[in-house]
Amino acid sequence: MEKLSKALIYLALTLGALISLFPFIWMILTSFKSYREVATRVFWPAALNPLTYRLPPEQRPIPWLFHNFVEAWNSAPFARYFFNSIVVSVFTVLGVLITSSLAAYAFARLRFPGRNIIFMLFLATMMIPGEILLIPNFIIIKHLGWYDTYWALIIPWTANVFSIFLLRQFFATIPQELYDAAVLDGCGHFRFLTQIVLPLSRPALTTVALFNFIWSWNAFLWPLIVTSREEMRPIQVGLAFFVTESGTDTQLLMAAATITILPIVTLYFFVQRQFIEGIYTGGIRG
Numbered sequence: 001m002e003k004l005s006k007a008l009i010y011l012a013l014t015l016g017a018l019i020s021l022f023p024f025i026w027m028i029l030t031s032f033k034s035y036r037e038v039a040t041r042v043f044w045p046a047a048l049n050p051l052t053y054r055l056p057p058e059q060r061p062i063p064w065l066f067h068n069f070v071e072a073w074n075s076a077p078f079a080r081y082f083f084n085s086i087v088v089s090v091f092t093v094l095g096v097l098i099t100s101s102l103a104a105y106a107f108a109r110l111r112f113p114g115r116n117i118i119f120m121l122f123l124a125t126m127m128i129p130g131e132i133l134l135i136p137n138f139i140i141i142k143h144l145g146w147y148d149t150y151w152a153l154i155i156p157w158t159a160n161v162f163s164i165f166l167l168r169q170f171f172a173t174i175p176q177e178l179y180d181a182a183v184l185d186g187c188g189h190f191r192f193l194t195q196i197v198l199p200l201s202r203p204a205l206t207t208v209a210l211f212n213f214i215w216s217w218n219a220f221l222w223p224l225i226v227t228s229r230e231e232m233r234p235i236q237v238g239l240a241f242f243v244t245e246s247g248t249d250t251q252l253l254m255a256a257a258t259i260t261i262l263p264i265v266t267l268y269f270f271v272q273r274q275f276i277e278g279i280y281t282g283g284i285r286g
Contacts, residue, residue, distance in 0.1 A: 024261075031068055031255035038250045068255035072242070075252060078259070080231055081238035086263075088153045088223075088234055089216040095158025096212045097205060103159070104167035105193050109179070119168070126161050134225065141226055152226040153234070157216060163208045170204035171197055206274035214264055235260050 030038065032045040072078070106112075107119050137156055146152040174197060182192045198205065220236040227233050239260065242253040 027254045028258055030251055031258045033068075033251050035249075035251060068251050069259065072252045072256040072259065076238055076241040076256075077230060078235070078238065078256070081233060081235040084150075084153075084232065085217055085234040085236070087150060089213050091150075091154050092157050092216040093209050093212050095154065096160065096163050097209060099159040100163035100167050100208060101193065101198060101205075103164045104171050105189070105197065107164070107168045108171035109189070122161050123165060134222070137222075138225055146226075148227055148229055148232050150232075153219075153223055153232075156222070157212075157219075160212070163212065166208055167201065167204055170201050174200060203274045206271050210267065210271060213267065217260075217264060 029043065029045055033042065034045070037045055107115060107122075141147055141152045141156070144151075146155070178196065179192055182196060187195075217234075218236060219234065223234050223237050224240075227237070239253065239256055242249050242256060
């Protein structure tokens with residue numbers, strides 16, 4: 001009975017994984033299709049069919065293999081879009097790590113009146129839909145003269161409650177005896193944070209960095225609102241270039257979308273161990 005229940009659990013997880021992966025599989029396959037294959041709704045592109053390579057050289061669809069990626073890259077200023085997204089995402093992550101670490105340490109280690117109440121109020125703000133804050137944030141950005149600048153894309157997102165909460169949960173598990181020993185050696189709060197707490201919190205910091213990089217990289221609505229010049233727009237807004245009134249170049253759009261996920265997939269490949277550890281420890285500690 002136990003083996004049957006495990007088999008059913010694995011089957012359900014496998015089906016869930018396949019359902020989750022299907023949109024990505026469809027996107028990647030479509031990025032290799034020709035316009036005709038997209039129009040006729042062919043599922044598997046001829047460029048990826050091994051049997052087609054038995055045909056004479058002049059009949060092989062090899063030119064279509066990476067044609068969509070090259071055309072998508074050249075159809076729009078994707079190099080500029082990529083540069084903007086990288087700049088915005090990197091500096092947003094750096095800002096989040098700095099502000100969230102300081103706030104999380106204050107909530108985890110410092111003793112001051114109303115600490116828990118303030119922390120609960122911080123958590124309560126997570127229930128406020130982001131769309132409600134779009135207009136107030138836009139008005140502030142406009143009055144500061146940051147419209148159509150990197151400041152508008154970076155500053156509003158350099159602090160968020162989720163990151164503070166995750167780091168606070170991790171910081172709270174560091175033994176008090178470690179701080180007491182550091183104080184005896186003449187260590188203050190800032191030095192204890194930078195030289196002891198942060199090195200011990202690498203999994204949690206990696207998790208926070210990856211989450212915020214993904215959120216910043218995938219942001220669409222806010223960059224669309226606060227930018228108007230083509231050279232200031234990030235890559236997600238740039239994808240809208242392929243959707244026009246005359247129609248959508250589906251194969252080019254999917255090729256461009258495939259290009260956009262490569263940095264995230266590559267980053268996750270290198271930090272997946274620390275990411276999983278950070279999620280696990282942040283969820284069970286504190």
